Amino acid sequence: MARRKLIAGNWKMNGHLDHLRELHGIEKAAKSHADVDVAICPPATLIAPAVQRTPGLTIGGQDCHEEDRGAHTGCVAAPMLAEAGAKCVIVGHSERRADQGESDADVQGKALAAHRHGLQAIICVGETEEQRDAGEAEAVVTAQIAGSVPPEATADWLVIAYEPVWAIGTGRIPTIDDVAAIHAAIRAKLGDIIGGEADGVRILYGGSMNGDNASDLLAVDNVDGGLVGGASLSADKFVPIIEAAAG
Numbered sequence: 001m002a003r004r005k006l007i008a009g010n011w012k013m014n015g016h017l018d019h020l021r022e023l024h025g026i027e028k029a030a031k032s033h034a035d036v037d038v039a040i041c042p043p044a045t046l047i048a049p050a051v052q053r054t055p056g057l058t059i060g061g062q063d064c065h066e067e068d069r070g071a072h073t074g075c076v077a078a079p080m081l082a083e084a085g086a087k088c089v090i091v092g093h094s095e096r097r098a099d100q101g102e103s104d105a106d107v108q109g110k111a112l113a114a115h116r117h118g119l120q121a122i123i124c125v126g127e128t129e130e131q132r133d134a135g136e137a138e139a140v141v142t143a144q145i146a147g148s149v150p151p152e153a154t155a156d157w158l159v160i161a162y163e164p165v166w167a168i169g170t171g172r173i174p175t176i177d178d179v180a181a182i183h184a185a186i187r188a189k190l191g192d193i194i195g196g197e198a199d200g201v202r203i204l205y206g207g208s209m210n211g212d213n214a215s216d217l218l219a220v221d222n223v224d225g226g227l228v229g230g231a232s233l234s235a236d237k238f239v240p241i242i243e244a245a246a247g
């Protein structure tokens with residue numbers, strides 16, 4: 001099945017208002033490569049101004065709470081992201097799984113909250129270096145999929161990002177064969193959970209993707225785009241990835 005490529009940027013805890021100038025070049029590239037979906041997930045404080053300044057660009061959040069409101073100091077609810085103009089939200093990023101101790105069940109709750117409020121959920125999964133060295137990468141990732149993906153999910157609101165933890169921000173990437181094997185395993189596990197919908201779900205690769213390696217990674221079967229950290233912070237580095245996705 002043909003799936004539109006999605007290139008999503010994760011700014012993490014980087015950027016202030018003045019950094020939004022980078023979005024203009026990204027918006028321009030998104031418009032001239034209309035066959036590619038492009039999104040930027042800035043810090044929550046920048047979502048509304050980003051939407052206002054670059055209305056042609058999809059803006060997303062980096063996390064949401066599983067509940068819609070309540071006594072959860074410091075958390076952001078999915079309806080708040082939606083009100084700010086977000087269209088998608090990353091959930092279960094490995095930095096949150098590690099730093100905030102988020103479980104697969106938490107991530108599933110967050111994905112459902114996103115869907116309740118009309119946001120696409122980008123669920124992140126990925127093994128640590130120790131797990132890969134122990135030959136456990138596929139088992140770890142498919143278990144994360146089994147625990148994190150809501151059985152009621154459909155392809156129009158679910159996106160998966162496979163992000164090996166050891167590849168994030170390190171400049172190292174898995175071999176093309178390893179990427180192909182894990183993405184195929186993710187697609188198969190999705191089939192077990194959501195049946196025929198699995199064919200339409202986009203599975204992104206994330207971890208040190210850049211303008212030099214994007215073409216090779218995006219050409220792999222079942223790689224339907226990229227989740228990009230460092231290289232999404234500047235238009236100069238992000239636009240070549242959009243161009244690679246456009247072929």
Ligand code: PEP
Nearest residue numbers: 168169206207208229230
């Ligand atoms: C990420 O953390 O989602 C990521 C892919 O980071 P980087 O591209 O910097 O490795």
